[in-house]
Amino acid sequence: MTRQRGGDRQILICDDEPQILRALRLVLRADGFGIVQATTGREALDAAALRPPHAAIIDLVLPDIDGIEVCRRLREWSEMAIIVLSAVGDEEEKVRALRAGADDYVTKPFGPDELVARLQAALRRSDPEPPEPVVRADGLEVDLAARTVRRDGEEIHLTPTEFELLRVLVRNRGRLMTHRALLVEVWGPRYAEEPTVLRGQIANLRRKIERPDGPRRLIRTDSGVGYRFVG
Amino acid sequence: MTRQRGGDRQILICDDEPQILRALRLVLRADGFGIVQATTGREALDAAALRPPHAAIIDLVLPDIDGIEVCRRLREWSEMAIIVLSAVGDEEEKVRALRAGADDYVTKPFGPDELVARLQAALRRSDPEPPEPVVRADGLEVDLAARTVRRDGEEIHLTPTEFELLRVLVRNRGRLMTHRALLVEVWGPRYAEEPTVLRGQIANLRRKIERPDGPRRLIRTDSGVGYRFVG
């Protein structure tokens, strides 16, 4: 089951090892973050100045400027979330990094999930309101950030799968989503060719969010192709 | 109705087990991908160097070079999509593969549909398709990406075949499309000599998108030859 936890937030990643850079890029992309990358401290500072990201992940050892120094200079003008990467779990280095303004300190090797979790925690501190908009249509109110759905003020309870499905539809509102695309996004690639499960959840979702007795206004079906959320 | 999900993209597949190689070949061919195959890491690297494919699917265990090493060497010079195959779902191996630059990691046994779905996702990341533009003509608005059609702001519902037909016409707007060409594109080669089906759908399409009482402005007939979408 894929999640779009990153919203549209931009992350600056800086490391001199191409493999690490690439691994970071893949992990973060998969979680819906936007990426700006740099291989030296100077590049990182320039990139951040040019287009301020929401967070930065910076390796401690860089060819030119020390990662801690990069961190300090960013802090001079920005409140962005900063995570420092290091190969060694040296306690003293860690303290220096935090003193320089880092929000967190991650030692390599790290698992992708751990990194994303720490990044999110850091983002939550520095940028508490991710800009996921509240979507309104036909008296329905979907707040993707708060994970709530209301119909005429009354809160509606959705199960995890139902909400995930609604999220994908809402994020692509107006656009037709094929069965295949929905299945891959919500259930994962294994379910790409299992339309029955999709039908079941669409039925549940409609029973909960559409007006009890009336035509379909929110989720429209295109027979033989897919579904769309009308915006 | 034929699908050409693979486009003309070339996929390099590399595995030492002939059955797996064969299975991959069949699945990918069926989806319209072109295939280059190799049974050793060296062969794979040579083949990729000779004629760079759009993506590579590489088994982890190979007679000569480790699959991860193959992946790393490809990454030295190419941004192609890379998927690593493995018999075991070892989390550590997975991380190593992603670090080495793989885009995704699939464990055997895998369903054909899952593999194709993951391959398409990987291709989408590495080689994003240019966005399809919105086409406007005589108050009609066709958004090929969102799969929507509007006439003076009012949304028009098209069936799958109607939309497919319109898509082919719009993509070649101004250009004359022969009956034969339209039939092959929309219905597949079997229908190349069946103009009646085409006439029926053209009639439906016109009833929906042309102005109710007025001359044809959008789809013009070239008697004895074909149709064209006037832009």
Add this chain to the structure above:
DNA sequence: CCTCGCCTTGACGAAATCTGTACGCCGGGC
């Protein structure tokens, strides 16, 4: 161990779509 909520699956009637036939229309050739 039981209960509860959630997800999946299969079956069946209902709806949408596709295909092929029938028939009327139009323009060119004679």
Add this chain to the structure above:
DNA sequence: GCCCGGCGTACAGATTTCGTCAAGGCGAGG
């Protein structure tokens, strides 16, 4: 004016796809 080939439209049967419901599995929590 008449014939004829190609075209446009309406319609009906066949086929595919959808919506709904009930039954069963699975896992969390008590």
